[in-house]
Amino acid sequence: MPATDPQPTLRSLLGRSDLALRLASRSSDLPPDALDAPLRWVHSSDLADPTPFLADDLLLLTTGTQFVPDPRTRRAPTAAAPYVARLRGRGVRALGFGTEVVRDGIPPALVAACRDAGMPLFEVPYRTPFIALARANAEAIAAQAYARRIWALSAQRAIALAALRPDGLAATGAELAKQVGAWVGLYDAAGVLTQSHPSPGP
Template sequence: MVTREAEPTLRALLSRRELALRLADDESAFRPGALDRPTRWVHSSDLDDPTPFLAEDLVLLTTGTQFPTDGDYPFDAYVRRLVDRGVAALGFGTEVVRDGIPPDLAAACRAAGLPLFEVPYSTPFIAVARANAEAVAAQAYARRTWALSAQRALALAALRPDGLGATIAELAKQLDTWVGMYDAAGELVREHPAGALSPTAADTLRAEVG
């Protein structure tokens, strides 16, 4: 089956050595599971408020031209807008208009639990976006391949002498989970693996089916 590890995530993006991306803080500084959150797209913007043009689970890249080099800037408000919009992470392109990530931006991301990483000058933003797009395409291909393979396996199982039982067993194998079939009265008539549900889970499921 297609596992969670196959999903395009920030962790997978950061692991691409050719991109040379670097987290601004230790992983413990961010929300639990933040690096394993699926990333649907990578977009770049230097707008002060890009949120009207963003979607959830998106990685935003910026060079920071919207941040003044002298004077104060409300980094906390900027980061809060991104978090409220559902942005998964922020990538800062260094050595374009600034040497390194602005400390106040790093502090704001740390306070909000938003993953912040450095995109070195040698790595074009388009390369980061393309790497994530390739991962999304690879996942889609893997899902289609698995679906066709699972459909073929279920069709063959249905042709066996005990077609119903074999189909349920094959479905449990393909989904890597317990599978059961209930009759019109809400009683469990087939399951695989047999007896895998705890009494509490079985009672809860029977009530929901009923």
């Protein structure tokens, strides 16, 4: 399918000026495809271990309350390295940290843990609600699905019209190759290539 709307990825979210996100990870510390892997959904949680409630290829958002000790319950802060390891093991694509809610800035230990695990970490400013990221990603997924449907209908119509031409079989093969952007071949019952689109050069 030809390129249509941008993929719902972390890079596309970071590129939206209205969200004002800031990548806290250095690109050199990340795997080559870390920012361009498709995101299925965006979820938020401040649990020390949210993994039982997560899905693969997800972007997780947190305000970091799990990294702050609670003197009322004598709860110790969550260790950053095991936390990130759990997220990575569950297939979480990236972690967004909402600042100025519980603390200013991202905890250095969390920055180091994400760096060591190769997990993208970015800052979500206070003025950007988490729901805005979830909505932006959902809209990108919906737009891509709509674009795919429109392309499929358009391609189907073009191929059907090609089949009505006097050279219907050859025209259909050529149109199919054009629509999918790939080589198309037709073989007979004996396995002999009878048509090739696009035709090989001289």
